[in-house]
Amino acid sequence: MLGFIFVVVFAGFLSYQYYHLEQYSLNLEKELLQIKGNLEAKSMELQNTILDRDTLAQKLEEEKSRMDELAVQVADITSAVGLIEKIQATDEELLQKYSRVYFLNENYVPESLTQIDQAYLYNPDKGQYLYTKVMQFLQILLQAAAADGVDLKIISAYRSFGEQASLKYSYKVTYGSGANKFSADQGYSEHQLGTTVDFTNSEIGSTMAGFDKTNTYEWLRQNAFKYGFALSYPKGNTYYYFEPWHWRFVGTRLAERLHSEGKYFYDLDQRDINTYIVSLFD
Template identity: 45%
Template sequence: MTHCGTVGHSNILQNVGVVGLWGAGGIMERGMGTVRAFFDHTRRHHWLLGTFISIVLTAVGSALWYGYVRITSLTAQTDALVLQVDTLEAHLNYKTTLLAENITKTETSLSEALSQEKQNVETIKTKLGSFEQEVDVISGTVQTLDKLSKTDPELLQKYSKVYFLNEHYEPKLLTTVPSGYTYSEKNEQQIHAQVWPRLKQMLDAAEASGQEIYVFSAYRSFETQQFLKGQYTVTYGSGANTFSADQGYSEHQLGTTVDLITTGLGGELAGFEKTASYTWLTQNAYQYGFILSYPNGNSYYVFEPWHWRFGGVSLATYLNSAGKNFYDLEQSVIDTYLVSIFD
């Protein structure tokens, strides 16, 4: 029993040892497998990591290379654009300079052309001015001739003892002097129609100045003058020749001459030179175109302060300023005033 037990125990120990060894070997083998697996996994991990790093580095390198290439390309394009811009700016500056020169030349040309045109215009104006002056002269001459053709040439002729007026002469236009301007309402007086407005102005101006001046006698026909001269001759004899003209020699026949009178003389002409009315006439009558035909000291008739003849404002003004008398002038000089007698 004991032996059997011992043998059995020994077998058990052997079996246990065998089993233990077998178990330990298995464990070691399994551990080695685990180690191998770990190293295998580690190697795979390192390979994957290396592969990944290689890929990353490759990608980064590619990106960097692409960036370099792209930057180089963009730099080249930029340089090309800068060069193109510089070229365009240079071309633009050239064109601008050329355009400015052309504008300057054009302005100069236009200025010269304008100046020339102005000179041409001035030349034309000068020619037109000369032409207009010629036209004015011609027109004035035509108007003068027209006025002269319509103006009675007898109106400024010198009539006295030596200058005879045709016995058939009669003014073309006569008008009756209103009774308020005549000294006597019983005797109707007539005067040249174009002289009356001037005479009226003078008489009105005299009245406004406090002078009473009236028409005593105006137009006388050839026959009337002949009748008056006959009466004067009967009364005064040959002395009538000193104050009364023969028929055909009287200025009254022209219709432009009046004998003026004022109040306070009893209806007589004598003494008129002593009145304020006469003084007023000597100072103002010329402004209305009236002339004292026979002033004191003349060689034709005795002094007739009442006898005033219309000769026109121009002639009357000239005689007044020059201190001359109508009959002192040459007929040719007097004739130059005919055209303006009614101006």
């Protein structure tokens, strides 16, 4: 009898424990489901956050690209404005063809003239002037020649309309119509621009005879372009006799092109020459 009672009581105890274990298991399952749901919600929230972040990053990158494009456009506009201002500030007459092609009136005078150092003049007692913006290029050329041991002097530079008229008249008195072969009429002389010089040396002096046979001329032929100067009237030109002493400043870029291509200033079309006005004093 006692054994039976013990079995009944033990069975009841086991049933009670099983019930509590089952309830505990159900509670754990409920908590696990809740945690899983929370994890899924958090995962979705995280994915949305990542998506938002990527979308924001893409928008930022697009905005950055747009700003970069605007910066390039602004730089291009600024550069274009700078070029226009540079062109407007440069006298367009300085690269025109004046040997019987274009005409400079009697009122044309360079905006600024600077006196050439007397040490470089063949005749120090007669002052010579040059367009101020060209002076620095001429000085460097003269210094380079001196460093190479070359005897280089200047016999003529800027001439006004009136001075050219007087010079041409004196030539006509002496040589008649033959003067047209070696001297420009007033208004057609490159010297009026203030960018042209006639070179000589101590031996040749003012006669100019044989200047093309001197090492002075050879040095100019090999080096003058580096400083922006070009020979205006080579052998065979259609304007005047060969003038190996007559060199005009046309800017280093144009002078370098003429030298490398074996051409001369008057070989080029005026429209082609005009493209170099913006770099004339670079």
